[in-house]
Amino acid sequence: MLFPAGSWPTDQEDYPAEAPVTTLDLADILDSGLPNPTIQKPKADTTSAAWTLLDEHQRNRAADASLRSRIADRNLMSRTILVTGGAGYIGSHTVVALLERGHDVVIVDNLSNSSPKAIDAIEAITGRSVVFHEVDLTDFEALGTVFEQHPIEAVVHFAGLKAVGESVEKPLWYYRTNLVSTMNLLEQMAAHDVWELVFSSSATVYGDPEVLPIPETAKTSTTNPYGHTKLIIEEICRDLAASDKRWSFSLLRYFNPIGAHRSGELGEDPRGIPNNLVPYVMQVAVGRRDQLEVFGGDWDTHDGSGVRDYIHVVDLAMGHLAALENLEPGCEPFNLGTGTGSSVLEIIKTTENVTGASIPYEIVGRRDGDISTSLADPTKANEKLDWRADRSLDVMLADSWNWQSKHPMGFDDQAE
Numbered sequence: 001m002l003f004p005a006g007s008w009p010t011d012q013e014d015y016p017a018e019a020p021v022t023t024l025d026l027a028d029i030l031d032s033g034l035p036n037p038t039i040q041k042p043k044a045d046t047t048s049a050a051w052t053l054l055d056e057h058q059r060n061r062a063a064d065a066s067l068r069s070r071i072a073d074r075n076l077m078s079r080t081i082l083v084t085g086g087a088g089y090i091g092s093h094t095v096v097a098l099l100e101r102g103h104d105v106v107i108v109d110n111l112s113n114s115s116p117k118a119i120d121a122i123e124a125i126t127g128r129s130v131v132f133h134e135v136d137l138t139d140f141e142a143l144g145t146v147f148e149q150h151p152i153e154a155v156v157h158f159a160g161l162k163a164v165g166e167s168v169e170k171p172l173w174y175y176r177t178n179l180v181s182t183m184n185l186l187e188q189m190a191a192h193d194v195w196e197l198v199f200s201s202s203a204t205v206y207g208d209p210e211v212l213p214i215p216e217t218a219k220t221s222t223t224n225p226y227g228h229t230k231l232i233i234e235e236i237c238r239d240l241a242a243s244d245k246r247w248s249f250s251l252l253r254y255f256n257p258i259g260a261h262r263s264g265e266l267g268e269d270p271r272g273i274p275n276n277l278v279p280y281v282m283q284v285a286v287g288r289r290d291q292l293e294v295f296g297g298d299w300d301t302h303d304g305s306g307v308r309d310y311i312h313v314v315d316l317a318m319g320h321l322a323a324l325e326n327l328e329p330g331c332e333p334f335n336l337g338t339g340t341g342s343s344v345l346e347i348i349k350t351t352e353n354v355t356g357a358s359i360p361y362e363i364v365g366r367r368d369g370d371i372s373t374s375l376a377d378p379t380k381a382n383e384k385l386d387w388r389a390d391r392s393l394d395v396m397l398a399d400s401w402n403w404q405s406k407h408p409m410g411f412d413d414q415a416e
Contacts, residue, residue: 085158267403337376
């Protein structure tokens with residue numbers, strides 16, 4: 001590994017001013033929780049790269065605390081929030097943010113691409129309990145029972161299928177699952193007098209963009225069935241908002257979430273072969289897979305590989321919290337991204353630097369439905385939601401590695 005094993009104090013009082021420290025372990029830094037941003041740096045030969053990440057984690061924690069403080073200052077009451085797909089990657093991190101804000105959370109998830117151990121991790125991280133129902137949203141009656149059992153006041157909707165390549169191969173499955181589940185959810189919300197929804201949309205609704213970075217006013221189109229389902233759902237939300245002024249929708253078009261909770265106990269754990277780049281790269285780094293396939297080396301980019309706007313999943317979770325607390329009647333889209341792009345080959349190189357592992361890869365043909373470059377213009381979210389994504393690519397990948405190295409097989413104890 002890049003950072004040799006060592007010890008790290010958990011509180012400033014445990015750290016004498018002149019204590020000699022010669023090694024620094026990144027996992028120790030992350031595990032510590034960084035309770036005091038004024039901890040004195042060791043002198044001499046501590047790895048400077050590790051300290052750069054430490055400083056950034058301290059700044060990011062302060063930024064997250066600042067956002068929570070600004071939200072609390074609005075005197076908003078804690079509420080009961082339904083999170084669909086709350087055991088999944090983005091959903092689980094958002095549940096952590098909601099619980100830390102003081103909300104009560106009800107999770108609905110069919111566990112088709114997630115693990116109940118994610119819920120255990122949520123409760124361990126936050127020290128709070130959540131209500132969990134193993135329900136498929138395509139089951140209208142079962143979903144209605146959830147609404148009848150809990151005083152739900154708003155919904156954050158993640159549940160759905162989400163792989164571009166798979167959607168090209170299995171379009172009917174994607175249309176049925178994503179559209180029927182969302183229509184069932186909206187009908188049950190209206191039946192139970194719940195009118196506020198934050199929807200997990202995607203930058204894929206922009207198709208192959210005509211302008212970069214992409215503003216919310218850009219033309220929408222899609223290049224694959226997955227993106228088409230997101231676009232149809234956005235249109236359904238707009239139509240509902242126009243038909244009934246009680247509805248409040250926030251459509252969060254986010255780009256490429258990566259990273260993990262700083263504890264290393266919550267991260268991305270896809271079932272089977274990962275469809276997304278970073279979990280696949282991390283599984284190669286940890287020895288779980290032999291090599292990575294890079295889809296296309298002839299894109300119109302600086303190194304021929306595809307370029308994407310990567311955003312830390314915790315920054316993304318805070319964006320959902322900000323959207324929920326800023327809901328207004330109507331239907332409003334927001335881009336959640338950094339505005340900065342990284343190529344596939346840059347992800348590989350940075351992962352090698354962070355992990356110390358070699359990432360073998362092979363450049364193969366382009367994947368159906370992919371595009372060359374996708375970059376967000378997050379100005380609207382920065383200004384209207386008082387939110388921004390601040391974590392760097394190094395921290396995103398360091399946090400991903402912290403999760404993967406602690407859990408080589410993910411939440412499961414055995415290989416597939």
